[in-house]
Amino acid sequence: MKIRKISPSFVDDLKKEKGVLHWFYQRVISPNSGLSLEIRADYINIYYNGGSLLRIQEDGEHHYIFKFDEKYGIRKNGQREVEGGRVIKDKKGKEILWDKSMAKNYEQIHNINIDTAKQLFDTLIDMMDGWFSEHQKAERDYQHKISLPENNKNVLDIEYTISNSGMRLDMIMVDDKGDLNIIENKYGNNSIYSYVSDKSKRKIENPEFSNPGLSKHYKDFLKLIGNAYYKNNLVASMKSILNVKQKLEILPNDIFIKKDPDFRFVFVLADLNKNIKNIRKAENVIHKLVYESNEIERSLIKEYSPRLLLTCSDEYTIKLNETKDFIGYDFERFFGLK
Template identity: 25%
Template sequence: MGSAISDEFIKDLQDGGLLSELARKIQSDDTLMLALRGHYINVYYRGGSILHISEQANGYVAKFDTNYFKDKAGGPSLGAVQAAGDCSKWVEALPELKEAMNSYFATKRKSEREFQQLAAWENNRSVISNDTEYFITDIEFADRDQGARLDMVGLKWPSSQRKDESRCKPVLVEMKYGTGSYDGSAGIAKHIADLEGILADPIKCESLNKTIEDQFDQLMKLELVDFTPHKKYGRAIVSGRPEVVFLLANHNPRSRKLLNIVNDIRDPEHFDLRFFAASFAGYGMHDACMLKLDEFRTLLQRLAG
């Protein structure tokens, strides 16, 4: 479940805290991403969890998915962090863990997850992130209470309204990589139907808004969003009609499969449906790049010839 972490957890990630060395590593390494999970955090590398760090009564413990190692039992001993300096062994283990994941992904590709993390980085931490209008607060978001499983969640904050932190809208992003991901049990139409059920419930919407607010606030405190707030900035407030964005990576323009699927879709009642069309190239997201259903259908018809 994606949610904010405790105040004590945040303090330990900030300067002088037990986990500050790891936080500094994430700040300086663009291949890593921090995801907040309530009582634990995930550190992602290439879309996979390279560290799962949970809060314990006497400190923190870290886990690494040993399935990434060929012998299933390899890898360094991570141990616990209970005193100053204990975190160093986690940071020192990262190159070995990265290499294990590189070898795994060479034969078992997870392109969609890898590009999710890249999209989050471009909008949160790249050299153009302060110019984008979308910020990603979480990837691989899962909430059993809400029945939600989402590729990315975040907020939309138009550049023309940056002096008013109450003008942030909730955004849910579904990424599809290649034409083979468009249909079936996890396809575009199924996602729209599922989200209609979730976002029809105002209590679930309010809970999701609060989660996004808290995540953005904590990522700002950890200096993991490259964003220049106005002088009187306090805290982003997320509200209003949700926007659901489909980010379709590496679509084959000669295929009519996507057009056939989109022709059967109708505009949803409980959220604004958008399809992301890149600004020439890249994943920097702007309102001008978000096509409505009829605009996207027209584009696909033109591409299909």
């Protein structure tokens, strides 16, 4: 598993005024851009509203490969033909319907480079807006707003995946003690449980299913903590990311990570309503996990008990010093129900 880092020349090409990537850096850091820049292994992602707008990968000194995810150009009732009258089919042989701008600029976007990325930058953003309108997801939008430096200056990374493990972490933040906080964002009551559809297409609550409910994410965290290789790679990546983002002046210089940081797991639950049945879901899924864990897992749960922060749908600042112990949390008292 590679450490998330980029080369010094990559950093210079972003930050220096004459750097070949400086134009993109300026777009990201401009006020209210809605964009974030995330460090990967030898490449960066520029995110817009929770989706990857551009992937920029180093391919030799001062040379970069650009990639735009063409799924954002697909429409449910779109245009059949792209420029030149071509019809594009998916892997199953089904014709793909496209956004008008995607159809008009298909070859330029399909073979995107530094010049066309600049030229079509705003077009790509508009295209993503069209895709988001067809695939609305409040949780994705909420997490993106949390990740922006103007809302939280201590977010190190988002969408951290561990290869060949099935594990993915929503967000990693560092607190004022230099410890790492693994954040799992959930928006609305329906996000608490995982669901699986039966043969009649009904959704059945299933907290142990592989889709990402509370139980699944917390178990992933325990696997991470119990695996020295995964844990050490995560720490190394976060230290590297912090170093790069401070050089880019995306994060302030007073943030630090301890030499041997502690870990905490925090559920950020946004926009929960007062329906007591839904509140019980949040309580029961963690209690069930604790009671059914084996001895090793139980010892980890005792040491790394999950934390909780309840927020409103329009509250984007995460106050790590205000988290509470999830196990035994009094939801009814919080919502004034008793």
